[in-house]
Amino acid sequence: MTTRKEFLRTAGLAGLAGIVLPGTALAQTKAAPAAATGPGWADGSRLVVSVSMQFEAGGQPDRPESPFPQNMLKGYKDLPAATWYAYGYTEGIPRMLDNWDKHGIKVTSHMVGSAVEKHPALAREIVQRGHEAAAHGRDWSSQYMLPYEEEKKFIADGVEAVRKATGVTPVGYNANWLRRGDNTLNILQELGFLYHIDDLSRDEPFITKVNGSDFVVVPYTLRCNDIQLVAGQWFSSDQFLQQIKMEFDQLYEESARRKRMMSISFHDRIGGTPQLVKATSELFAYMQKHAGVAFKRKDDIAKMALADKGTVRE
Numbered sequence: 001m002t003t004r005k006e007f008l009r010t011a012g013l014a015g016l017a018g019i020v021l022p023g024t025a026l027a028q029t030k031a032a033p034a035a036a037t038g039p040g041w042a043d044g045s046r047l048v049v050s051v052s053m054q055f056e057a058g059g060q061p062d063r064p065e066s067p068f069p070q071n072m073l074k075g076y077k078d079l080p081a082a083t084w085y086a087y088g089y090t091e092g093i094p095r096m097l098d099n100w101d102k103h104g105i106k107v108t109s110h111m112v113g114s115a116v117e118k119h120p121a122l123a124r125e126i127v128q129r130g131h132e133a134a135a136h137g138r139d140w141s142s143q144y145m146l147p148y149e150e151e152k153k154f155i156a157d158g159v160e161a162v163r164k165a166t167g168v169t170p171v172g173y174n175a176n177w178l179r180r181g182d183n184t185l186n187i188l189q190e191l192g193f194l195y196h197i198d199d200l201s202r203d204e205p206f207i208t209k210v211n212g213s214d215f216v217v218v219p220y221t222l223r224c225n226d227i228q229l230v231a232g233q234w235f236s237s238d239q240f241l242q243q244i245k246m247e248f249d250q251l252y253e254e255s256a257r258r259k260r261m262m263s264i265s266f267h268d269r270i271g272g273t274p275q276l277v278k279a280t281s282e283l284f285a286y287m288q289k290h291a292g293v294a295f296k297r298k299d300d301i302a303k304m305a306l307a308d309k310g311t312v313r314e
Contacts, residue, residue: 040204040259042308046292047255049248050218050301051107052174052197052265053096053131054227055123057088059115059140085269089119092272097129099277103284105295110136110174110197113158120165127166132297134172135159135193144181152187159191172298174198178220185210195302203251204259205305206312216302221263223247226270241279248287255292259310261301 041048066081100107109126111133116123127133137143138157146154155173163169171194175184178198188196188210195205195216205218222228224244229235235243244264251260270276287293296304305311 039257040255040310041294042304042310043294044292045294045296047248047252047290047294048261048301049105049287049293049295050261050263050298051100051105051295052220052263052298053093053100053107053109053126053271054136054174054265054267055088055093055109055111055126056115056136056140057085057092057268058118059112060085088268088272089115089122092268092270093122093126094272095274095277096266096268096272096280097126097131099281100131101129102281103288103295105284106130106132106297107295108132108134108172108298110134110172111158111162111170112136112138112140113161114139116161116165123162123165124167127168132172132299133162133166133168133170134174134197134298135162135170136174137176140176142176142179143184144175144179146181148183148187151181151183152191155184155187156191171195172197172218172302174220185215189213189215194299194306197298202312203254203263204261204312205301206314207305208314214306216305218298218301218305219261219263221265224263225265226276227265227267237275237279240276241283244283245286248283252290252293 040046060082062077066078066084072078109131111123113135123133135155135158138154138161143151143154159170169192171192173184173188173193173196175196175198178200180196180198184198185196185208193215195218197218197220199217199219200222202217202219205216207214207216209215224247226240229240229243248262251262254260266272266276266280271280284295
């Protein structure tokens with residue numbers, strides 16, 4: 001019997017191959033000529049692209065945020081919203097995984113503990129296909145207001161869910177909507193984390209001191225984020241594609257003179273839709289025509305930052 005992944009590989013993704021259609025923004029734009037690598041990255045990369053794939057579907061509360069109006073009577077479950085989230089693990093992540101393979105890139109997947117507990121095989125597949133499993137809390141709730149020990153347990157429970165499913169202990173962290181609290185970094189360091197992403201302040205990784213020791217920040221993005229722009233109903237897929245391309249072009253230009261990192265974020269039930277996977281395939285094909293562009297997992301970026309004496313320190 002054909003498995004879901006086999007079906008996606010042989011049938012579902014056949015129509016999503018990275019063919020740039022005439023008339024699209026990327027089809028009309030020629031790739032920049034080959035250029036020497038810039039001075040910023042120790043491994044010789046000119047521009048590093050950091051891709052996030054959020055694994056949240058299945059870990060959402062009973063009445064979650066969704067494209068549906070928040071007008072239901074109290075005491076009732078939002079059943080249509082539940083199906084919107086279910087798309088993330090039935091279709092979205094499998095489709096994105098095949099797209100990452102197609103372009104030969106590795107990404108970081110921020111995994112909600114309760115989502116992983118419901119779909120451990122999918123979490124395991126993400127790791128088996130070479131991607132990073134990072135932590136994203138025990139469930140989809142806020143932690144910034146929790147007392148120290150409660151927040152520590154909240155984070156540790158999420159880590160254990162990922163470790164149990166994948167065999168990997170996460171070293172990177174992402175709080176719900178980036179809202180960490182005053183104690184979060186101390187807790188992360190105490191639990192053995194290497195980095196967090198809950199910061200929008202730079203276009204390159206930097207090092208901060210936590211309890212007197214180095215801790216890496218690998219900045220996140222709202223500008224190149226499908227939940228903010230597409231699910232928020234601001235942009236269509238082609239507008240999203242054009243926005244990210246413009247961001248890439250500017251950062252690539254700057255990377256000739258200084259260290260630059262581009263962050264892009266996709267969520268299971270949004271970035272895994274056919275239209276966004278098609279757009280992403282075109283986008284990555286465009287990026288990979290540029291000399292010195294390297295797609296890297298966030299744990300690898302953090303390790304490079306720690307080893308590089310030129311990394312910005314705050």
